[in-house]
Amino acid sequence: MFVRAYLRASTKEQDASRAKADLEAFAKERGLRIAATYLENESGASLARPELFRLLSDCQPGDILLIEQVDRLSRLNTADWERLKDEIRQRRVRIVALDLPTSHDMATAKEDDFTSRMLDALNGMLLDMLAAIARKDYEDRRRRQAQGITKAKEEGRYKGRPEDEGRNAAIMQMLKGGQSWNSIVAATGASRSTLARLAKRMMEEA
Structure with missing residues (x-):
């Protein structure tokens, strides 16, 4: 059994080092070692999360699969969450989240005993509930943001984020040169x- 830590941040500016320290402390307390850490923004x-x-x-x-919070794994809509869960189920991976105490016993439970099966069923239900809450929080924040932008436009205060024209021109050259999106x-x-927006712009200009 290997413990694999997953750290996700929405932007490059967000610091995942604190979450990494919390995951390492959690594993150490239970005599576990994190075999690999996967970080992405x-x-x-x-x-679309390659890591x-x-x-x-x-x-x-x-x-x-060790995470700090369920929303690090999912703010997905229902259909995408079901697809991700199916992938996890097929690979028989256990999800342990620091903010889901019932999942903590999964870190040490034997895979084939009755307790493990009961915990798995309970955690599946709670994961669904927390993933739904995380999605609602995401949608609420997006709605409030859109309302704020609309109000700012009505009042003539909204200018939007300026485009980084130099960077975008360089990206389009990379796309034209056939470089992979990951690189x-x-x-x-x-x-x-x-990248998707710039690729679409290139197609429209072609």
Whole structure:
């Protein structure tokens, strides 16, 4: 059994070091060692998270996916959450979240005993509930943000985020040159949504 820590931040500016320290302390308290840590800066509302799926592909049955909070794993809509859960189920990976105390026993429970099966069923229900809450929180924040932008536009205060024209021109050159999205993200710090927008712009201008 391997423990694999997953750290997600929505932006490059967010610091995951505190969460990493908390996960390491949790594992140490239980005599466990984190075999690998996977870090990425992507939205929890998107399934386009290469590091999460690299973690899952590295897992063997019974491995632990360790996270700080359930919303680090999912702010997904219902359909995408079901797809992710199905992937986790097929690989027989245990999810342990620091903010889900009932999951803590999964870190040391034997995979084939009755207690483990009961914990798995209970955690599945609680994970669904917390994932739904995380999604609602995401949608509420997006709605409030949109309302704020609308009000600012009505009052003539909204200017929007200025485009980084130099960086975007360089990204489009990389795309034209056939570089992979992962290498462009690593080199520029741009999000995959930015790459998608620029790729669409190139197609429209072609």
